[in-house]
Amino acid sequence: MTDTQDAAEVTEVEESAPARPEEEGDIAADYLEELLDIADIDGDIDIEVRSGRTYISIVQEEGDESALRELIGHDGDGLDALQELTRLAVLTQTGNRSRLILDILDYRKGRSAQLKKIAEDAAERARDSGENIPLEAMSAYERKQVHDFIAELGLHSESDGEGSRRHVVVSAA
Structure with missing residues (x-):
């Protein structure tokens, strides 16, 4: 060489x-x-x-x-x-x-607290109804936070949709 x-x-x-x-x-x-x-x-x-x-x-x-x-x-x-x-x-x-x-x-810090509340509310609705709960569209970073919050609560979540309409769906199963 x-x-x-x-x-x-x-x-x-x-x-x-x-x-x-x-x-x-x-x-x-x-x-x-x-x-x-x-x-x-x-x-x-x-x-x-x-x-x-x-x-x-x-x-x-x-x-x-x-x-x-x-x-x-x-x-x-x-x-x-x-x-x-x-x-x-x-x-x-x-x-x-x-x-x-x-x-x-500190926008993201404040938004994280909002996302946690959104996740908790969706988890409660999913448990009570047994239905899938679709959330508002959000960025990949925010979806990741919501998935983590939902997992901590012992529920399942997945992302659905394309592009700017991509959102989290929370389910009790």
């Missing part, structure tokens, strides 16, 4: 090696800081790694939060889109898909 072949093989291995969560966080934070600067929006970025997954939060210590709330969008649609763009920025720089989670003004 020539030195050029060796270098090419090393490059391929380096490009396919998964990014460290800390590296993902740094890339994501740089991308988001630049975006916030371009949009002239104030916000602080916090990076946390939990269970090997990167969590990025945009927070505001003081002042008007309305611009950040607009980023969240209706039902978190803007937040989901910004999360995907941030994941693409990480992919572009590392060559690896990212599973980072982006939150703005």
